[in-house]
Amino acid sequence: MKAIHTLGIGALALVTFASSCTKDFENINKNPEITPDISPEQLITTSQKAMVDRDFDWFYEHYQYLMRYAQYTVSYPDGNNSGMFANPRVNDFYSAFYRNIGRNLADIQQVVDKKTGEDKTYYSQVRAIATINKVYSAFRVSDVNGSIPYTEAFQARIDGTLTPVYDSQEKLFGIFDAELKEAIAALTATGEFMKYGNSDIFYNGDAAKWAKAANVLRLKIAMRLGKRDADKLKAIAAEVMASPAGLFTGNADEWKFVSSTNFARGGNWNAQGNATRGGKTLVDFMYDNADPRLSLFFKKNGFTEAVFNRLKAGGAFPASAVYNPRQYVGMPESPDDRANPAYARLFGVKSYSIVENGQNVTVQVDTLSMFQNRIFDLGSDGNLDGKYTQPIMTYAEMCFMLSELSLKGIVPGDAADWYNKGVTASINAYSAIATLAPAIGFATPTADAINAYLAKPAIAFAGTDEQKLEKIGIQQYLNSFKTPWEAWGYYKLLGYPKVGGVLNRKEFIASGVRQEVPRRWPLPISNQNIDNYNKAVAEMKATGEYGNAVEDITGRVWWDKK
Structure with a gap:
């Protein structure tokens, strides 16, 4: 008989979270050997909480840099400055991945892998869910850093590997896809399986929803191949569309975190002027087109x-x-x-x-107009009771991906229908976020308001294919307001909003000099693994697009081909 233990998120007060910028794989892997007695439920909660409890990232990376790069917001009262284009204090998610997120998820995989027979089968879905979380987190790290340790990153407690190789991004994308396919197969198998229950703070261990999320993640990662390997993108998209596990069918399926009332209050959650006023171009565009999200984003x-x-x-x-x-x-x-x-x-x-x-x-x-503080910091605007929502992957994002793929003839379907579904889903999702917070002075969007918005010339899915692609890109951008790292990624992938476009992005000019928007972060140096680190950097430089120095944040990672 298998005993299933549940661990509420409040119990995490018993767990100590490491928070160091040192990328020292020897220290990371010093813990005692993992045994089958360690609870996967405790490890999954710890990792998932670390994925969303990211106040340091919000203050030092998103508010100060990404939201301003995206022109969602502007620093107040002095406006933006040239310092936002210098090498920033970022990459804490990289550190978190190796110190707790990825490490604990790898431990779950190891615990299950040590089991045999029926026990191993019984725990297979626990392993699959850990794998999906691990792939997502590693993808997010690689997306802005390029080559990273992955296949050997957490092997020290298994075979003593203290100097893991750095896997290239090209290799990683293949590994990620294979791991997600394996996870989907486990999650769609028949039989009796161990469940996380409410220890899984995203889906409460719902295997069907995790399988859908894995399919959407497969598609999301494959979209990055559009500049490098169009055939591979087409093959993965075809498999995803044919998968019995399916895709998201509405906002209820999307991968997100909704907190209790005791979360995201004050401290680093508070932007404190770094990104508090709406960008003029965006506010004007939303106002002129009566975007129902205007009062959900700004006050x-x-x-x-x-x-x-x-x-x-x-x-x-x-x-x-x-x-x-x-x-x-x-x-x-x-x-x-x-x-x-x-x-x-x-x-x-x-x-x-x-x-x-x-x-x-x-x-x-x-x-x-200030941005809607309470959807980012529940401690603002009166410190009222409310719930914080952090999207990971949304139904709207998926709809826009499918609209793009349908428009390009890569997958069957009606591009306009997917586009309209995406816009509607995004508006309703942000309405739910604002309602749970609750935001100040927002208006709940009506069906009539949404339909009127979809009919606006700048919004309606009409025109040439190029114009339609731009509108898809603009809506991906708008939908990424609460996930600025995704806005940055889609800007690099799709090129929207663009200067002179429908949503006319402004050039950043400082002291008369055009400032190029950064396209990657510096790969954190690993002094304990310097040979493999130097080899990885040399390989990334070989493409000619990475830049001459690791610190050149206008350089590009592998998928971001010019």
């Missing part, structure tokens, strides 16, 4: 009609002045915009001197 500024009337009565405006009801105003994205006289009024809080009740009074008004 109205403080320039209410009551404030206007007060200022007008106090003499700040002439008697003929008429109130402008628009309260969504973005901040210019380019560093040099700070010195542009046309934009001067948009930087900082505006002060008005008025006479009120016979007294001279100064009234300050923030005329810019």
Whole structure:
């Protein structure tokens, strides 16, 4: 008889999480040999929590860099600056993968692999779910770093390997796909299997949903091959579409984390000015097209009609002045915009001197739109009860991938239908995120509002194939607001939003010089494994696109071919 133990997320207070920037595989693998007595339930919860409890990443990477690269937000009150293009303090997910996420998931695989007979079969789905989480996390690390240790990364406690080889990204994509196929086969097998239950904080051990997620992940990784191996992309897409395990069928299937009320509050979850005001281009685009997500992404500024009337009565405006009801105003994205006289009024809080009740009074008004703090930090806007949502892979993202593949004739289907489903799913998903938080002053989108949005010329799935691809790319970008690492990835893959496009991305100009948007992170150095590290870097440089130095973050990883 197999005993199934459950571990709630609150029990993780008993677990110590390492948080060091040192990439030392010897120290990482010093722990005692893994035994079959270790609970997979404890290990899966620990790893999954580490995948989403990423406040350090949010403050030091997403707010300061990725959200600003994507032009979702702008630093306030001084605007963006050239420092955001220097080598940043990033890559903590890399460290987390080797110190707890990947290590613990590999331990689950090892625990199951040591079992025999019926026991091994009984635990096969536990192993499969660990594998999917491990592949996703490793893919996310490789996506921005290129070659990484994977096949030998967690072998020290098995065979003493302390200097693991770095697997090339080309090799990794093949390994990832094979591991996901194996996981799907285990999850769709018939029989009695051990279940994680609520120790699995994403799907509560639901094998069918994990199999769907694995298929979507296969497709997502394969899409990165579009610039390198179109035939392989086509083959994987065909297999995924024919898989009995299926794909996501709606927002209820998507891979995401929804917290309790005691999560993501203050500290590093708080952007603290680094990325707090909406980018002007995005806010204007969403406002002009009546995007139902506008109030889900951004808050109205403080320039209410009551404030206007007060200022007008106090003499700040002439008697003929008429109130402008628009309260969504973005901040210019380019560093040099700070010195542009046309934009001067948009930087900082505006002060008005008025006479009120016979007294001279100064009234300050923030005329810019802040991003919806509470969908990122539950401790903001009154520290109310609420739930934090972190998407991992969404139904909308999948729909946009299938729309693109259908448009290109790679998979059968109606590209317009997938596109419309994706837009609708994205709007409804963000509405759910805002409702759970709850966000401040948002409007719940209606079916009529969504249909009206889909009919807008800049949004409707019409025009040439190139125009349709641009619209798909723009919607992937909008849908990635809560996953800025995905926005960065899709920008590099698809090229949207683009300068001069439907959503007219602005050039970053600092001191008159165009700043190139970074395309990768520096691969963290491993002094304990320097020979393999140097070999990996030399191999990546051989393509001519990686750059002459590891620190050249405008260089490209293997999949990101020019």
